[in-house]
Amino acid sequence: MKKLNLHRLLPITALCVAAACSAPVKTTTQPEAKASEWPRGVSYEIFVQSFCDSDNDGIGDIKGMTSKLDYLDELGVEAVWLMPISPSPSYHKYDVTDYYAIHPNYGTMDDFKAFLAEAHKRGIKVVVDLVLNHSGNGHPWFKEAAANPNSPYRDYYVWAHKDDPKTKGEGKTTGADSFNVNHWHSVPGSDYKYFGYFWGGMPDLNFDNPKLREETYKIGRYWLQEIGVDGFRLDAARHIFPDDREEDNHKFWEEFITEMRKVKPDVYLVGEVWAEAKTVAPYTKGLPALFNFEMSWAILKALQQGQGDSLAIKHANILDIYDDVNPDFVDATILSNHDQNRIMSEVNGDMNKAKLAAALLFTLPGSPYIYYGEEIGMKGKKPDEQIREPFLWDVQEKDECRTSWMVPVNSTEQTVTPVAVQASDKASILNHYKTLISLRNNSRALTYGKIEPVRLDNKAISAFTRSHAGETVLVLHNVSGTAASISLPANLANYKKTLFTNNNAVLDKNTIQLPAYSTIILKP
Structure with missing residues (x-):
């Protein structure tokens, strides 16, 4: 596995201030020509x-x-x-x-x-x-399989005798996507049960x-x-x-x-x-x-x-x-x-x-x-x-x-x-x-760009750069209810153009004011 190059994280200092406001979204520059192409689109x-x-x-x-x-x-x-x-x-x-x-x-x-x-x-x-x-369980395959153990569709599903130990002792889920605790289900009049991970109405198919x-x-x-x-x-x-x-x-x-x-x-x-x-x-x-x-x-x-x-x-x-x-x-x-x-x-x-x-x-x-x-x-x-x-x-x-x-x-x-x-x-x-x-x-960087995290002194701020094909943007989000003031150091001072701002986030010289729950995107 590739290791994240933490030594490349860009340092920023951040100081909290006590104001927050809301306003319509603003984009302050014209977007680039359309960049996204499905399946990389929305x-x-x-x-x-x-x-x-x-x-x-x-x-x-x-x-x-x-x-x-x-x-x-x-x-x-x-x-x-x-x-x-x-x-x-x-x-x-x-x-x-x-x-x-x-x-x-x-x-x-x-x-x-x-x-x-x-x-x-x-x-x-x-x-x-x-x-x-x-x-x-209303599919013709299953209806025939359940009614006739000799059906060619019987082996389209997973069966076990009702006395088989694996059909006993259930009571826990096996994944985050199902709360079902009973995976083996009975067929009236049969000594066999079928496997249905999610519930009895959805018998699992037999991919063996x-x-x-x-x-x-x-x-x-x-x-x-x-x-x-x-x-x-x-x-x-x-x-x-x-x-x-x-x-x-x-x-x-x-x-x-x-x-x-x-x-x-x-x-x-x-x-x-x-x-x-x-x-x-x-x-x-x-x-x-x-x-x-x-x-x-x-x-x-x-x-x-x-x-x-x-x-x-x-x-x-x-x-x-x-x-x-x-x-x-x-x-x-x-x-x-x-x-x-x-x-x-x-x-x-x-x-x-x-x-x-x-x-x-x-x-x-x-x-x-x-x-x-x-x-x-x-x-x-x-x-x-x-x-x-x-x-x-x-x-x-x-x-x-x-x-x-x-x-x-x-x-x-x-x-x-x-x-x-x-x-x-x-x-x-x-x-x-x-x-x-x-x-x-309309942004190559936001559609395809690599991400480089930006190190902050403020845990509330998610900050990173995205870069692709000569285009780079600096993104800052304040995910907290407390406003922040961030001073850009010399190695980020070239990010002077505001591409997007929300909730009155603003760049003033080399200082970014990030009200509560605000976002700003900058480009060189």
Whole structure:
């Protein structure tokens, strides 16, 4: 593993002062020509059921999503990740019953092809959730396997006799991504149990079976070649094989990407592996993009504790670990997703902290993902339905797109300002997101740049430089509620131009005034 060159950290002294203020985001220079190119650009995660309803049945659908592509284009995203869109009995649709179809509530395959075409016209790539770790227990494979032990589909799943010791004595989870404590499930009238890591409605597929593996390649080829998607988000990528067979998991994804590249050489695969960098890194050979959960946890901790001094060092170390395995990996960074409490709720509704979280996401390394609604400050804490609530497009009487499949608990008009209202407010979190995304999209340094942490005497300040292809920026974030005054030493005195400032952060000669929860980005 590469070691972080701490002797290269740039020294700065910092003194706390006692004032904080808020103001609209400001950019004070014209951005560079567009620099980002997907998959290094910004992506946007959509729960279709909650996003936009086109036919007034209360359920978000593909036509509704198509009608909002201009919104996504204006936001500045270069790709969308769609949570599962295939038939399923559940609201979340992670228990797939047909891998080759669209859930009828969402529309038709023709609707989806039209969405793809319109997205591609706008330069927006489309990534779909591919759920291969398990099927639904309503899938024809499982129904036949459960009913007939001699079925050719029996070996598509994992079975054990009910008296087998491994089906006994459960009572603990084996990963951060599941609270299920019962992994073996009964079939009425049978002496055998099947393995389902997440719950009985999601029986795990048996990847020791070559025929099953070929089925998964066939599914992938269909969506890439016949339908034309740009790639997949791979659900539960760590659980293809049991946790004690980690190397088999790695090898499967290397096989999978090899097969997918036969039909689409530039296929994009992003994996879900809930773990720290040393566990995640080996997956980058087969899954060249992986979500950086570790940094999402670190950003939240920094905001909650008011200490940002270690963020850049931690991120640099993570990147070194990944780089040792696959130098071409894509670091898919997030603040939250459909399985995590929303960032606005995690910071207790503090708008300044939520805006700072976004500033951290778009200035630290990585290719950021936005969970739908983060850009308008939606709230939500588990249970899962309450972190997947309807998106607010306009005030209720004008919102023809708002879904009503559930009654929202967290993100109502009393707690969240709709898009149409925020759009005209320069100080809104929506316009904050737009500004930051535009800044990143037009900066080679912020899109591709290496990170060099800057040493501070103030633990509240996250400071670092980003450099790429002759462009360098100096970034400073105050993650605390106490303002700071920072004197730039001689070796940083050439950073005189303000590229971005928020919450009235300002450079005055060689001194930076950083109010509480503020950001400033400087360039030479």
